[in-house]
Amino acid sequence: MNTPSAFRTKITGPLGSLKTWMVAAALCLTGALATVPAEAASHKLDNASCQDCHGGKKGKLEAKGVDGEKRELFVIENEKFGKGVHAKMECVACHTEIVDSKANHKIDPKAKKPDCATCHEDLWAKAKKDNKAKEKARLGVVVENIDAYKKSFHAKESQDDENKVNATCSQCHNTHTFDIPPKDTEARKEWRQNEPAACGKGCHEDQLEEFEGSIHGEKLIDEGDSKAASCSNCHTAHSVGNTSAVTFKQKVLESCGDCHDDQFKSYERTQHGKLATHKGGNTVRCMDCHGSHGIFLVSKLKDPRKMVAQDNKMCISCHTSDKKFEKFAPMKVGGKEGEKVARPDLDEQHKWLPNTKLHWQSVRCIDCHTSAEPGLSHEILGEKKAQRMCVTCHTKDSQLATRLYRHLADDEKQKYGFANSVILSNSYVIGATRHPLLDTAILVIAALTFLGVLGHGLIRYLGAKKRRNNAK
Structure with missing residues (x-):
């Protein structure tokens, strides 16, 4: 190989010859490096290199899991990642166990696995230390959520696998594209609509199925009403607790009242409501009658017999069972400590009513034990105030047409201008079937x-x- 003339003229003697050959070797090495393919030269542990494989353009990627079986890896769309809160971070800032850029990465067994909670806690501690807490107030909210999560049911040991917890951050949040859209935006509506699926798929599938068929599910998912109730409205986002606890039930009751104000106020005036709102007792609350996830409008049942069966199920099952009644019964005034009111005999209380069993199959308890006035549908009336006049139902202007049959009666009035035919076509009520x-x-x-x-x-x-x- 010929060396440049500048070196031939200035370097002489044995030492000069050695230097000449060293420079020549360096130049040859440089030329060789220049011939390395661009693809090999670009293999770095930077985000661009990561996205080259994990962006989904090269198809499905698989890797061996802990159990040795292959598992499919996440596809991280570059555009979505760029809009997320972690967009400015390097992938390897979290994935510290990855030490090379080749397929089936070499893993450092001593490196810590990505830990959302610890990372955010450390960032918040540093922000406070650097007097930047006000600038990074959002970090403080995140740490509060982490504290709530650590005390929640999700953070407890899984009964199926003692090496895992019930749910981790990444199971609910897509850590690569995580970004909560601003309120009152189309993106926020879409984000809210996806919440039930995030909770249901893989974890709470039965509850998701019930919710999708409920009035809340229809409003949120089908109609896109972002103000409709979703999972977090009742369970909260991070402090998910024991659903059988009285404290949880009380919070849900209050959440229902946030939307259903008139019904909540009428409920507060009842014996059930007084125990719930003033004494915090284990009493009948919204979900005990309406269910937890499959809440739907009774008008959809159409058939009055189904309406009666559904609405009477809770009332009669509790008021005919000593065990169930004791669960919700108030404390006995003047009784021993912890002594509750005994369950009244339902048959004895209704002995004035001809053919009691037939009435319970044909008329809802609430048709007699609540007011027919609008806005008072949840105010349960006691024995003395309940409806006892037979003519209230057994006339052509039957109260049943405005209560049990009101959903059908409204349609009947709009179509034909009268309402009695709904009673005639669905049952036989003496005196009311004109x-x-x-x-x-x-x-x-x-x-x-x-x-x-x-x-x-x-x-x-x-x-x-x-x-x-x-x-x-």
């Missing part, structure tokens, strides 16, 4: 019958008279 069309038909038949008899008599009279005249 169908307007049937009444008219009966009157017409009666009138035609009278006219027929009158006409027949007149014809016979005229015929007899004619025969007498002919006889003369």
Whole structure:
């Protein structure tokens, strides 16, 4: 190889020859490096290199899991990652166990696994130390959420696998694209709509199925109403607790009242409501009657028999069982400590009512034990104030048409201008089954019958008279 003339003229002697060959070797090495493919030269542990494989352009990626089985790796779309809160971070800042950029990365067994909680706690501690807590107030909120999570049911040891907890941060949050959209934006609506799926898929599938068919699910998922109730409205986002605890039930009750103000106020005035809101007792609350996830409008049942069966199930099952009644019963005034009011005999209380069992199959308890006035549907009336007048239901203006049958009656009024036919077509209530069309038909038949008899008599009279005249 020829060396540059500048080196030939200035370097002489044995030492000069050595230096000449060293420079020549360096130049050769530089030339060799220049011929390395660009793809090999770009293999670095930077985000661009990571996205080259994990961005989804090269198809499905798989890696061996802890159990030795292959598992599919996440696809991290570059555009979504760029909009997330972690966009300015390097991948290896969290994935410290990855030590090379080749496929099936070499893993450092001593490196700590990505830990969202510890990372954010350390960042917050540093922000406070550097007097930047005000600038990074959001970090403080995140740490509060972490504290709540650590005390929650999700952070407890899984019953299926003692080496895992019930749920981790990354199971609920996509750590690569995490970004909560601002309120009152289209993105926020979409984010809210996806919340039930995030909770349901893989964990709470049965509850998700119930929720999707409920009135809350229809409003949130189908109609896109971001103000409709979702999982976090009742369970909160991070301090998910024991759903059987009285404290949890009380919080849910108050959450229901945030939206259903009139119903909550009427409930507060009842014996159930007084125990719940003033004494915090283990009493009947919203979810005990309406269910937890499958809440749906009774009007969708259409068939009054199904309405009765659904609404009476809770009332009768509790008021005919000593065990269930004791669970919700108030403390006995003047009794021993911890002594509760005994369950009244339901049959004895209703012995004035003819054929009690038939009534319970045909009429809801709340049709007699709540007010028919709007806004008072949850105010349970006691024995003395409950409806006891038979004519309230057994007349053509039956209260049933405005209560049990009101959903059907409203449609009937709009279509035909009357409401009694809904009772006639679905059941037989003595005194209440006067169908307007049937009444008219009966009157017409009666009138035609009278006219027929009158006409027949007149014809016979005229015929007899004619025969007498002919006889003369």
